[in-house]
């Protein structure tokens with residue numbers, strides 16, 4: 184049957200339950216490989232390729248089976264691929280597609296999926312990285328075309344996908360299409376990422392959710408813009424694959440591999456629409472490890488034996504799953520009994536166009552295995568799948584509205600802070616804002632406004648940076664102005680420590696045992712410093728000092744939003760990173776890591792979003808987190824100043840009040856647990872007070888005289904700090 188007939192058969196099989204849903208059986212193709220040079224040629228298997236039949240005709244067996252396709256040894260790689268090609272035209276419309284090669288060891292699975300022997304491929308012009316990079320797509324395709332028996336299904340599928348993308352873009356140049364590549368290996372019942380550094384392979388785990396179905400957590404997904412990047416990744420993964428020389432195959436694959444392509448398409452014509460959709464499809468291209476009989480006469484190492492046991496376990500489970508799925512009775516389906524069946528669960532029973540290519544050897548000593556493969560293939564033909572395109576609503580209004588509310592909130596907060604408005608007023612305004620935000624919920628926001636919000640957000644970011652810089656400068660100014668004062672020098676260190684977030688100075692001062700009359704900010708834990716509402720607690724003709732109280736917490740809700748925000752932010756931002764492609768030093772591929780984000784999204788009731796959308800949202804979130812951090816910085820600096828003033832003032836007013844000092848210390852430390860290193864403040868001062876007076880002639884050593892000097896110096900310092908403080912507010 185030719186590919187056109189195949190495509191029309193596919194059409195016939197469509198029984199539309201809903202508009203785009205269709206039913207299709209798992210397609211099963213048989214491929215008989217040619218005899219290898221060392222094999223004895225016997226005529227026991229015949230392929231009637233016109234009728235898609237296979238005939239076993241040895242002395243003990245006579246059987247004939249019909250499949251969707253039956254390829255004889257003369258049919259080359261290109262001819263085989265031609266039968267898959269029509270199905271790939273659906274790929275950009277959101278249909279999933281899986282091919283897996285099944286068969287005993289040495290039957291030609293790797294040849295079918297990847298291509299001719301790897302050494303041959305590596306030396307082939309099309310696969311030498313340098314040439315590949317500079318070659319035009321068509322040049323590579325020409326070499327594929329001219330060498331019909333070279334590249335297998337995986338490279339041809341990659342090429343076809345990118346050809347389809349090119350065609351689609353010609354029709355609609357604004358269409359956004361992203362392609363991601365992953366490469367999984369299942370070895371000894373453990374899942375590994377073949378595209379990660381293979382020196383310390385880490386076993387990964389499988390998860391499932393409504394939107395993505397089965398997925399491997401922590402798996403790298405490389406964004407690829409060209410088919411040759413995908414081929415480079417395929418080659419890199421293939422090199423990492425576990426192989427071993429066995430009695431049947433000098434390069435026997437000891438693991439199952441799944442090469443994955445994920446394609447996301449957003450039609451730009453829909454971009455203006457409120458309910459634009461993303462079409463998302465996944466291609467799984469699997470080369471299974473070959474089943475192998477345990478030969479009692481063969482001396483087999485422990486590792487080889489374990490491999491074999493794992494391979495046979497997973498293939499047996501696959502057989503059981505196929506049996507249950509194809510049975511007319513409702514049998515339990517043991518997907519969970521092996522990693523392979525768990526990963527292929529969607530392809531075997533879910534929303535996927537699935538193809539099994541059953542490879543068989545022509546040799547008589549493999550006949551038992553061949554019959555078992557044919558039995559497996561016959562059963563698989565009876566599995567029916569319901570297929571429909573994966574379309575996702577990208578307009579996540581919940582997120583957009585939330586972003587809008589938060590941006591307004593931050594904008595107003597920033598505005599008030601810039602104007603130095605009393606937080607009591609801020610609190611009132613915040614309440615008002617919250618009311619406004621509630622009303623905003625009902626406001627309709629189109630997806631295009633996100634762009635506008637991003638711009639506004641950027642503007643805010645610049646403003647905040649400016650404010651922060653000014654504040655830092657003004658802080659530094661304070662300390663620079665009073666370099667001669669010993670205590671202030673300590674304060675410089677302490678504050679620089681705060682500003683620069685550098686613990687060195689802190690440690691240095693600490694190590695020197697210099698703990699007199701100052702306190703340290705524990706910068707490592709100071710991120711949580713918040714500004715209590717400010718109230719006036721002291722004033723004279725020259726200064727007015729404002730202090731915090733614990734009565735109101737206008738910013739606590741704000742901090743809460745930071746926490747919940749960062750938690751939620753994880754679902755889009757986690758694991759996005761750039762990774763250098765080792766195969767070509769000049770190529771950098773963006774990489775994302777599969778994580779729990781989908782679960783979190785589901786939990787939060789958010790809809791799935793496109794990658795482009797996620798990137799936009801993520802950058803907004805990051806921006807907002809930065810804003811929040813900056814606001815926190817401002818608050819911290821304010822709080823720092825307030826505490827300092829409060830302490831200095833208290834000492835000036837009560838120089839001998841050790842009891843109050845103690846009280847003060849305990850209040851101070853308990854209310855600012857996060858920032859004050861308890862015990863360092865005042866401890867020396869109290870010691871000084873307990874020291875007996877020396878000779879009154881020794882004025883310099885007299886503690887009272889010291890207090891007086893300190894009083895004068897602090898007076899000056901307070902004036903300076905107060906000036907700066909009021910300026911800053």
Ligand SMILES: Nc1ncnc2c1ncn2[C@@H]1O[C@H](COP(=O)(O)OP(=O)(O)OP(=O)(O)O)[C@@H](O)[C@H]1O
Nearest residue numbers: 216288289290291292293294300432435436472473
């Ligand atoms: N259609 C084919 N044309 C020419 N050579 C082939 C063909 N199929 C397989 N071979 C050759 O047969 C040998 C075994 O093939 P291959 O390694 O693909 O088997 P396999 O089923 O993947 O084995 P294993 O499960 O042990 O990995 C290889 O040398 C391969 O080049």
